[in-house]
Amino acid sequence: xxxxxxxxxxxxxxxxxxxxxxxxxxxxxxxxxxxxxxxxxxxxxxxxxxxxxxxxxxxxxxxxxxxxxxxxxxxxxxxxxxxxxxxxxxxx
Numbered sequence: 001x002x003x004x005x006x007x008x009x010x011x012x013x014x015x016x017x018x019x020x021x022x023x024x025x026x027x028x029x030x031x032x033x034x035x036x037x038x039x040x041x042x043x044x045x046x047x048x049x050x051x052x053x054x055x056x057x058x059x060x061x062x063x064x065x066x067x068x069x070x071x072x073x074x075x076x077x078x079x080x081x082x083x084x085x086x087x088x089x090x091x092x
Contacts, residue, residue: 001009010031014024026043033040 001011003009012028012031019027030040
């Protein structure tokens with residue numbers, strides 16, 4: 001938004017269907033690079049390339065790797081237990 005001859009204000013909004021957190025960070029980073037007169041390099045690769053690479057991976061080898069990495073754990077980490085139970089009350 002042009003405020004006057006010398007000032008503008010950027011109003012930035014998006015919908016989560018259009019940009020996820022990773023894409024949002026990339027876009028905002030590029031905007032800030034251009035604002036700072038930094039050359040923005042083109043991104044290499046496409047999402048379809050990633051999917052092709054992912055499908056070419058050995059699923060059994062991946063599973064064996066993660067089983068070995070997690071073998072020393074005795075129990076699952078229950079994230080729900082890290083949260084307070086019941087309604088939260090503020091003392092303010």
